[in-house]
Amino acid sequence: MNPSATISNISGLARKAQAAILPTRRDIRFDLPAEHIADWNKGSVHLSQFMNTLSIFFPVGERFFIDAVRQYRDRITDPELQKAVTAFIGQEAMHGREHEEYNELLFARVPEAAQVERFVFALLENLKKLPPRMRLSATIALEHFTAILANELLSEPRVLENAEPRFARLWRWHALEETEHKAVAFDVWDTVMGRGTGAYLERTGGLVLATVIFWSIAIPAYLAVIRREGRLTDLKGWRFFFQHSFTKVPFFPRLLRPYLDYFRRDFHPWDHDNRHFLDEIDSTLGELRPAA
Ligand SMILES: [Fe+2]
Ligand SMILES: [Fe+2]
Numbered sequence: 001m002n003p004s005a006t007i008s009n010i011s012g013l014a015r016k017a018q019a020a021i022l023p024t025r026r027d028i029r030f031d032l033p034a035e036h037i038a039d040w041n042k043g044s045v046h047l048s049q050f051m052n053t054l055s056i057f058f059p060v061g062e063r064f065f066i067d068a069v070r071q072y073r074d075r076i077t078d079p080e081l082q083k084a085v086t087a088f089i090g091q092e093a094m095h096g097r098e099h100e101e102y103n104e105l106l107f108a109r110v111p112e113a114a115q116v117e118r119f120v121f122a123l124l125e126n127l128k129k130l131p132p133r134m135r136l137s138a139t140i141a142l143e144h145f146t147a148i149l150a151n152e153l154l155s156e157p158r159v160l161e162n163a164e165p166r167f168a169r170l171w172r173w174h175a176l177e178e179t180e181h182k183a184v185a186f187d188v189w190d191t192v193m194g195r196g197t198g199a200y201l202e203r204t205g206g207l208v209l210a211t212v213i214f215w216s217i218a219i220p221a222y223l224a225v226i227r228r229e230g231r232l233t234d235l236k237g238w239r240f241f242f243q244h245s246f247t248k249v250p251f252f253p254r255l256l257r258p259y260l261d262y263f264r265r266d267f268h269p270w271d272h273d274n275r276h277f278l279d280e281i282d283s284t285l286g287e288l289r290p291a292a
Contacts, residue, residue, distance in 0.1 A: 021275060022083060023181040025090030028285060030098055030170045037105040038229060040164040045229050046241035051171070052106050053222040054149075056117050057214075058099040058174075061142065062092040064124045068135040069185050075192050081184075088184040091177045098170060112224040120217060133193065137206030140185045141262075142214070144207065147182035147269055148258040150175035154277045158249045169284070176281050183269040190268075204263050 033040075041048040066089050076082050107114040127135060153159050153175045160168040193199035223232070231237050245251045261267055 021180060021278065022080070023087035023091055023177065023184065025087055025094060026173075026177070026285060027094060028098070028173060030101075030166050030173075032102055032105060032166050032170065033164065034105045034108070036164045036167065037109055040167040041160070042162050044237065044240050044244075045231050046226065046234070046237040047244055049110075049225045049229060050222055050241065050245075052102075052113070053116075053218060053225055055099050055102050055106065056113055056221065057120055057218070059096040059103065060117060060121045060124055062096045062099075064127070064135070065139045065143065065185065066092050067128070068132070068139040069188055071132045072136065072188050072192050076188060078191070081187055081191065084181070084184045085188065088181045091181055095174055095177065098174075102170065106225075110225050110228045112228055113221070116217070116221040116224070123213075123217075133202065134206070136185065136189055136192075137202050138210050140189050140203065141207040141210040143178075143182060143185050144262050144269065145210070145214070145259075146178045147272070148255050150178040150182075151258065151272060151274050151277075152251055152254055154179065154274070154280075156249060156251065156254075158244075159251065172284050176277060176284060179274060179277055180281070186269050195265075200265055207262050 037048075037052065038045050039048050041051060069085060069088060073082075073085055076085060103113070103117065107117075127138065153171060160171060163171075189199075189203065193202070226232055243249070246253060258272055261271065264271075
C-alpha cells in the first residue's frame with residue numbers, strides 16, 4: 001500500500017472525528033477555597049503541591065499557545081477548523097483566567113511559585129522571537145502532553161478521589177476541555193506544514209525539546225515549593241506521592257505509551273479516541289455556576 005495514501009486516510013478519519021467535536025468556550029468560575037491550596041488533594045501536601053506546580057505554567061503557557069495558533073489563522077480555509085480555532089482560543093483564555101486566580105492563592109503562600117511564573121514568562125517571551133513554525137511545533141507538543149495528562153486524569157478516578165470538590169471540578173473541567181480541543185492546534189499544523197519528512201522532524205523534535213525544557217523547570221520548581229512547605233524530609237509524604245504517581249496508581253508509567261505514539265509518522269491526537277469522556281461534560285460542569 002502506498003504509505004502516503006494510508007496517512008491521508010488516517011488524517012481524513014481523524015478530521016471527521018474532530019468535525020464531530022467542535023470545542024465550546026465555557027465561562028465558568030470555581031471560587032477555590034484559599035485555606036486548602038496546599039492540601040486540597042487527599043490532604044497530601046506533596047500531591048496537591050505537585051498539581052499546583054503544574055498550574056503555575058498554565059496561564060503563561062496557554063497565552064503562548066493562543067498566540068502561536070493565531071498567527072496561522074488566516075491560512076486556515078476549512079470553515080470547521082476556523083470555528084475550532086476560535087473555540088480553542090476561547091477555551092485556553094478561560095483556562096488561563098481560572099488558573100491565574102488559582103495561582104494567586106499559591107503565590108500568596110509560596111513566593112517561589114511566583115518567581116517560577118516570572119521565569120517561565122520571560123522564557124516564553126524569548127521563544128516568541130523564534131520562527132512561527134517553531135512556536136507552533138512547541139504548542140502542539142505541549143498540547144499532546146496536556147491531552148495525555150488529561151486522559152489519565154479522566155480515566156483514573158483515584159487521581160481526584162477525596163479531593164476538595166471545587167479544586168477537583170476545576171481540574172476535571174480543564175481536562176475535559178483539553179480533550180475537546182486536543183486536535184485543533186495539531187490540525188492547524190497539519191494544514192500549514194503537511195506530512196513531509198521535514199514537518200515530521202520539526203514536530204517530533206518539538207516534543208523532545210519541550211519535554212526536556214518543561215521538566216527541567218517543573219522539577220526544581222516543585223522541590224522549591226515543597227521546601228517552602230518544610231516537607232523536603234517528610235518521608236511519609238514522599239512515599240504517598242510516589243505510590244500515587246508511580247506504583248499504586250501508576251499515573252506516570254501509563255503516560256509513556258501514549259506519549260511515544262507522537263513519534264509515529266501518521267500520528268493524530270484522535271488516534272487516542274477518548275470521545276466518550278466528552279459525554280460527561282454537561283453533567284460534570286452543569287452544577288457549576290456561570291460567571292457573574
Ligand atoms: Fe488549557
Ligand atoms: Fe490546550
